[in-house]
Amino acid sequence: MYAQMVKTEAKRVKSREEMTPEEAAFQDRIEAGEKIEPKDWMPEGYRRTLIRQIGQHAHSEIVGQLPEGNWITRAPTLERKAILLAKVQDEAGHGLYLYSAAETLGVSRDALIAKLHDGSMKYSSIFNYPTLTWADIGAVGWLVDGAAIMNQVPLQRTSYGPYSRAMIRICKEESFHQRQGYDILIKMCLKGTPAQKAMAQDALNRFWYPSLMMFGPSDKDSVHSAQSMAWKIKINTNDELRQKFVDQTVPQAEYLGLTVPDPDLTWNEDKGGYDFTEPDWAEFYAVLAGNGPCNRERMAARVAAWEDGAWFREGLMAHARKAAKRGVAAE
Amino acid sequence: MSSEWPLWEIFIRGQHGLNHRHVGSLHAPDAEMAIRHARDVYTRRNEGVSIWAVKSDDIVASAPSEKGPLFDPSNSKVYRHPTFFDIPDEAGHM
Ligand SMILES: [Fe+2]
Numbered sequence: 001m002y003a004q005m006v007k008t009e010a011k012r013v014k015s016r017e018e019m020t021p022e023e024a025a026f027q028d029r030i031e032a033g034e035k036i037e038p039k040d041w042m043p044e045g046y047r048r049t050l051i052r053q054i055g056q057h058a059h060s061e062i063v064g065q066l067p068e069g070n071w072i073t074r075a076p077t078l079e080r081k082a083i084l085l086a087k088v089q090d091e092a093g094h095g096l097y098l099y100s101a102a103e104t105l106g107v108s109r110d111a112l113i114a115k116l117h118d119g120s121m122k123y124s125s126i127f128n129y130p131t132l133t134w135a136d137i138g139a140v141g142w143l144v145d146g147a148a149i150m151n152q153v154p155l156q157r158t159s160y161g162p163y164s165r166a167m168i169r170i171c172k173e174e175s176f177h178q179r180q181g182y183d184i185l186i187k188m189c190l191k192g193t194p195a196q197k198a199m200a201q202d203a204l205n206r207f208w209y210p211s212l213m214m215f216g217p218s219d220k221d222s223v224h225s226a227q228s229m230a231w232k233i234k235i236n237t238n239d240e241l242r243q244k245f246v247d248q249t250v251p252q253a254e255y256l257g258l259t260v261p262d263p264d265l266t267w268n269e270d271k272g273g274y275d276f277t278e279p280d281w282a283e284f285y286a287v288l289a290g291n292g293p294c295n296r297e298r299m300a301a302r303v304a305a306w307e308d309g310a311w312f313r314e315g316l317m318a319h320a321r322k323a324a325k326r327g328v329a330a331e
Numbered sequence: 332m333s334s335e336w337p338l339w340e341i342f343i344r345g346q347h348g349l350n351h352r353h354v355g356s357l358h359a360p361d362a363e364m365a366i367r368h369a370r371d372v373y374t375r376r377n378e379g380v381s382i383w384a385v386k387s388d389d390i391v392a393s394a395p396s397e398k399g400p401l402f403d404p405s406n407s408k409v410y411r412h413p414t415f416f417d418i419p420d421e422a423g424h425m
């Protein structure tokens with residue numbers, strides 16, 4: 001998802017007998033549905049896993065602005081430009097909420113950003129794909145924000161209070177994101193020219209499998225899930241969410257008159273869901289390792305924004321210090 | 332010297348007549364910028380009519396370990412609730 005393959009440092013979940021009294025009391029609170037707050041006792045593994053997960057999620061929100069930002073100056077109308085700008089601004093806010101949640105665990109935002117820039121922290125694989133046409137902006141809102149919603153709605157119930165509250169704020173804004181994307185595609189597919197519809201089909205063709213990858217590897221290959229689920233920092237398995245996403249999205253594609261690029265996609269009456277082709281996991285691991293179509297470009301843009309903004313951040317701090325001094329002197 | 336902007340806690344009054352409520356935090360170099368940033372992220376959809384910004388370092392919090400001593404004593408003081416008292420119906424509305 002926005003946080004894919006988060007390591008928990010645990011090979012397997014501890015049994016009750018192996019837990020210290022503190023760990024057992026902590027697990028009881030989680031199972032009773034209590035929220036864990038920043039100053040409460042927590043296992044080190046829980047704290048560190050959350051920093052990685054929330055940090056990765058925050059980085060995804062911020063890096064995720066780049067593929068869409070590419071189209072702000074190219075949007076077809078002033079109204080679409082204003083809408084896209086609002087959507088991209090929201091994503092900056094999501095990054096802020098999540099960095100703030102991570103900071104309650106005792107890590108600074110600058111330290112997290114430094115780890116993103118030196119490559120030791122990741123962001124979602126999806127943002128390493130290019131947005132080549134205006135239809136891609138429709139597909140990103142519809143599919144990428146749609147997949148994010150699938151994951152974030154259950155995370156509103158996560159055990160860590162600040163993370164849960166950030167998720168609640170974010171979810172309120174996400175449905176605007178998905179709808180504005182789908183609305184772009186309605187215009188192109190149902191009210192547009194054949195060339196525009198073909199452009200939308202091309203966007204779906206390119207974004208379908210990368211969107212399915214957002215949920216992370218198949219459950220059988222997902223080694224850290226059990227501990228994260230016991231801690232309620234992961235609520236559903238990767239395959240459960242992927243299935244839900246496919247079941248919800250296929251009828252939406254049909255409404256647009258688009259074809260999902262999967263010849264084996266079939267409705268399975270018994271399970272009440274679609275059978276579908278899994279994404280190419282080799283591609284997924286290659287993208288995570290830094291070798292997707294846009295990894296270098298994305299990181300270069302992030303690092304440049306950070307470095308080019310340093311004089312401004314420092315200048316405002318210098319001004320604030322000076323003003324504070326003057327204030328003290330005037331008293 | 333660190334150039335990381337300090338952290339602020341943001342409180343928003345949703346409507347006239349209501350209390351300010353904590354909505355989240357943000358980084359800003361000074362109070363004026365904290366209010367501007369709070370406007371930009373926390374009142375994008377008519378969420379508020381007033382903003383308070385407080386430096387996170389200035390917030391004093393009770394410790395989780397004090398939860399018992401601080402809050403348990405009120406458990407036994409049920410007479411603080413109006414429902415503790417039986418007022419006869421004949422006395423009328425009270
Ligand atoms: Fe977001």
Ligand SMILES: [Fe+2]
Nearest residue numbers: 091145174177
């Ligand atoms: Fe979004």
